[in-house]
Amino acid sequence: MVSPGGRKSAVSGEAPVRDRARLHDARTATAVGRWLGAGVVVCFVTGLISHGLQTPPDWLAPRLPTRPVWGYRVTQGLHVATGIALVPLLLVKLWAVRPRLFVRPPVRSVLHAAERASVGVLVSAALLEVFLGLVNTAQWYPWPFPFKPVHWALAWVLVGATMLHVAVKAPQAAAHWRRSPADPQGPDRRSLLLGTGAAVGVVTLTTVGQSVTPLRRLAVLAPRAPDASAQGVPVNRTAAEAGVAGLAAERWRLTVAGPRPFDLTLAALNALPQHTARLPIACVEGWSAAADWTGVRVRDLLERAGAPAGAGARVVSLQQQGGYRVSELPPPYAWDPLTLLALRINGRELSPDHGFPARIIAPNRPGVLQTKWVGRIEVLS
The missing domain is CATH 1.20.950 (Fumarate Reductase Cytochrome B subunit)
Incomplete structure (x- = not known):
């Protein structure tokens, strides 16, 4: 009433x-x-x-x-x-x-x-x-x-x-x-x-x-402007923030651990067959950008290390801290031909902030798991 x-x-x-x-x-x-x-x-x-x-x-x-x-x-x-x-x-x-x-x-x-x-x-x-x-x-x-x-x-x-x-x-x-x-x-x-x-x-x-x-x-109110970012892709965590800003190419080694472990210098990695894939990188904050990524197929590295078919992989970054310093590539990603250990973006060498000398890029995968500054890949049985 x-x-x-x-x-x-x-x-x-x-x-x-x-x-x-x-x-x-x-x-x-x-x-x-x-x-x-x-x-x-x-x-x-x-x-x-x-x-x-x-x-x-x-x-x-x-x-x-x-x-x-x-x-x-x-x-x-x-x-x-x-x-x-x-x-x-x-x-x-x-x-x-x-x-x-x-x-x-x-x-x-x-x-x-x-x-x-x-x-x-x-x-x-x-x-x-x-x-x-x-x-x-x-x-x-x-x-x-x-x-x-x-x-x-x-x-x-x-x-x-x-x-x-x-x-x-x-x-x-x-x-x-x-x-x-x-x-x-x-x-x-x-x-x-x-x-x-x-x-x-x-x-x-x-x-x-x-x-x-x-x-x-x-997108005047968006917190990210991908087109205005370095190398056309935004950066959430810089090399300085990750503590790897002074990484020297001549001292870097990629370690691949598996039944047949091996190490590769950057020059040796560049000498392997290179593949290019146009893939988007999308972050949980909502921004995304597509780029042409060039590098070595992760599956080729796993096969060389003697990984059994269907094995996953663990990727370890050179950064010493951070919740995503280590990520895992489940088998569908590890063996997908588009999953790369990327060395270049849009035809140019990766900048330090984008993961120089090498980073992971995989299809349909959150950006926080596209690990930068990769130093080690481990075969998971």
Whole structure:
């Protein structure tokens, strides 16, 4: 019930007239919630793909797909673009339901308390998850905990809370959506939704160019500009940051450990059959860029070391610290003809920041696993 003065009745819990006039109504919240829910689903599914490619369980590693070569570029670019688009959607959704977040009295029953607690978890998880993902695109970490496991755990909390909220509110949402919007706020609601859609379009167009090449010129808000980067590919970690800036080519050796181990100098590696592949490199922050990579096939090195068919490989970088100093090439990658120990990019020798003298490049693989400054490759039985 609503009093003549427009105040909300503690019995009905409905929004006051003055709030409904400002579009704080269930129909508006339902309309924005549909878009928000779809975005959460896209982010969650693409996040599962990213996590599976980065840290595959034992049963999945031998089955990881290397095709299409641009697969990770698309899924991770979509993940980050959708996450950025969730920012205006989430803000509008919270604005639309604001009166219900601050009802008086705050708790009317045990059931009402449980519902409000679940909403609190949902709102907190959504805000924190989007914030963490957004600042990760700029590689800014103002917190003491590791980003990846927290982001992964929060994703499950957010999805679980969303599913619970949808299950509880589905009948009400369906009723509000089926009801004819005969109230005078119909045109205002359409204007709000159009404005929300425009905001989503603007933040998407001004950032998605970091992974969608035709839109590069519009990506004025993207943290990376691949075309303006050294050798046409952005760098997340420089040689100086990795502690390998003074690496001398004449002292470098590649060690390949296996049944028939051997070492190679850079000159000897350059004397082996060279192969070129055009492959994209895509980072978890959302940027990606394609380049022509030239080097020696990893499978050729494994065969020379006596690796059994179907064996994987461990790649060790010369950098002494960092979470991705060591990476593994599961069999599908290790034996793919496009997986290279690259020595050149776009016809030029790798720069120190791009992994000189040698780095891994493989199809459909996260950029953090395309190990730079390779010093050792080990056959895994």
